Amino acid sequence: MSEHQSTDDNGLRLAEREAVELASELIQIDTTNTGDPTTLVGERAAAEYVAAKLSEVGYETTYVESGDQGPGRGNVVVRLAGEDPSRGALLVHGHLDAVPVDASEWSVHPFSGAVQDGYVWGRGAVDMKDMVAMSLAVARRLKRDGIRPKRDIVFAFLADEEAGGQQGASWLVDNRPELFEGCTEAISEVGGYSITLKDGVRAYLVETAEKGIAWLKLRVRGRAGHGSMTNQDNAVTKLSEAVARLGRHRFPVVMTDSVREFLAGVTELTGLEFPEDDLDGSIAKLGGISRLIGATLRDTANPTMLNAGYKANVIPSVAEANVDCRILPGREEAFERELAEILGPDVEREWLSLPPVETTFDGALVDQMHRSILAEDPAAKLLPYMLSGGTDAKSFQRLGIRNFGFAPLKLPADLDFTALFHGVDERVPVEALEFGTRVLDRFIREA
Numbered sequence: 001m002s003e004h005q006s007t008d009d010n011g012l013r014l015a016e017r018e019a020v021e022l023a024s025e026l027i028q029i030d031t032t033n034t035g036d037p038t039t040l041v042g043e044r045a046a047a048e049y050v051a052a053k054l055s056e057v058g059y060e061t062t063y064v065e066s067g068d069q070g071p072g073r074g075n076v077v078v079r080l081a082g083e084d085p086s087r088g089a090l091l092v093h094g095h096l097d098a099v100p101v102d103a104s105e106w107s108v109h110p111f112s113g114a115v116q117d118g119y120v121w122g123r124g125a126v127d128m129k130d131m132v133a134m135s136l137a138v139a140r141r142l143k144r145d146g147i148r149p150k151r152d153i154v155f156a157f158l159a160d161e162e163a164g165g166q167q168g169a170s171w172l173v174d175n176r177p178e179l180f181e182g183c184t185e186a187i188s189e190v191g192g193y194s195i196t197l198k199d200g201v202r203a204y205l206v207e208t209a210e211k212g213i214a215w216l217k218l219r220v221r222g223r224a225g226h227g228s229m230t231n232q233d234n235a236v237t238k239l240s241e242a243v244a245r246l247g248r249h250r251f252p253v254v255m256t257d258s259v260r261e262f263l264a265g266v267t268e269l270t271g272l273e274f275p276e277d278d279l280d281g282s283i284a285k286l287g288g289i290s291r292l293i294g295a296t297l298r299d300t301a302n303p304t305m306l307n308a309g310y311k312a313n314v315i316p317s318v319a320e321a322n323v324d325c326r327i328l329p330g331r332e333e334a335f336e337r338e339l340a341e342i343l344g345p346d347v348e349r350e351w352l353s354l355p356p357v358e359t360t361f362d363g364a365l366v367d368q369m370h371r372s373i374l375a376e377d378p379a380a381k382l383l384p385y386m387l388s389g390g391t392d393a394k395s396f397q398r399l400g401i402r403n404f405g406f407a408p409l410k411l412p413a414d415l416d417f418t419a420l421f422h423g424v425d426e427r428v429p430v431e432a433l434e435f436g437t438r439v440l441d442r443f444i445r446e447a
């Protein structure tokens with residue numbers, strides 16, 4: 001082993017240890033994001049913590065707050081110069097906020113960041129202070145050891161992802177796009193983690209697509225009147241009928257490329273078949289991940305809120321409902337047509353939409369994902385997949401950036417990882433953080 005090699009190893013070992021420490025300390029900063037700006041606690045503290053960790057090793061940090069909802073929505077961006085600035089930069093981003101928690105349900109305090117039984121415990125451990133800690137540890141290690149990656153790397157640590165990124169990624173894309181200048185590709189959550197398909201067969205799922213989010217408000221107007229009299233134009237009745245029709249509707253199965261490639265990969269690895277006439281049944285055999293994959297077969301529209309009336313004997317003139325719609329890439333127009341048919345002409349519609357995301361699973365960056373994982377887990381297989389939820393990728397797509405979910409974690413076979421997202425006793429294995437740091441170190445240097 002050359003002297004250079006051993007220095008290099010020491011630097012990497014330090015980064016692995018730091019990733020665990022950073023994850024624990026980030027969890028201890030309560031960054032709950034309820035969507036209501038008056039309840040904000042520690043987003044700024046977390047951003048300042050990250051900025052301090054970066055400037056400590058010599059980065060010039062840019063700290064930005066949107067200011068739209070008052071102070072405190074901290075975002076931190078730094079750039080590490082690569083060997084070849086003419087190549088597009090790689091964006092490595094992660095959000096610092098986390099979803100609310102009911103501490104009474106947990107077996108450890110959710111903001112303890114406890115490191116015990118081989119896990120780091122707490123809110124954000126998998127969504128996504130794990131990836132934030134790993135990329136921060138790698139960013140520090142590269143600077144400390146004077147390592148130049150092949151291309152420019154932009155590290156971004158962001159506010160507000162859990163409420164749609166309006167004060168984080170989306171705001172920065174609209175107001176500070178120069179921070180991402182030259183970025184052509186990005187990695188972040190939710191992907192890169194392993195699932196064990198059968199004994200010793202591990203697949204790492206790389207997110208290449210996301211369903212679109214469309215929050216739909218329905219409004220029906222009718223004739224107001226006394227509750228004791230006949231009324232053929234009752235807004236509550238008309239709205240209820242429309243909501244029930246929509247809630248019961250099953251949208252058609254549409255196989256997107258990401259889902260098709262994922263299922264073909266599983267068949268190749270396990271022999272499990274996915275016949276078109278029993279897709280739901282065969283996908284259920286995949287275990288925990290089936291909840292997620294099952295939701296990427298078709299569009300969904302789930303009624304979630306109803307609002308009408310103010311007194312038992314008064315027929316109101318207006319009734320409203322909210323529907324959470326999730327739409328496959330390429331289905332936007334077809335979905336709207338189908339929806340219009342189900343609802344009919346009397347139902348007014350108001351949309352709050354974030355588009356679907358989709359890229360192909362190929363090219364030099366994907367090859368480097370393969371190499372970086374295989375160097376640490378030689379029997380691994382990488383599969384693309386579609387996320388049923390949404391991430392900040394939706395905002396960065398607006399800058400023409402190709403987005404991947406690649407936050408590498410090698411997980412124990414019996415861990416129901418997908419259940420830990422926003423879940424009780426959220427935790428990440430210490431060994432997985434160390435593994436992910438080694439993979440990311442190689443990936444970011446060579447990408």
Ligand SMILES: [Zn+2]
Nearest residue numbers: 127128161189
């Ligand atoms: Zn997340």
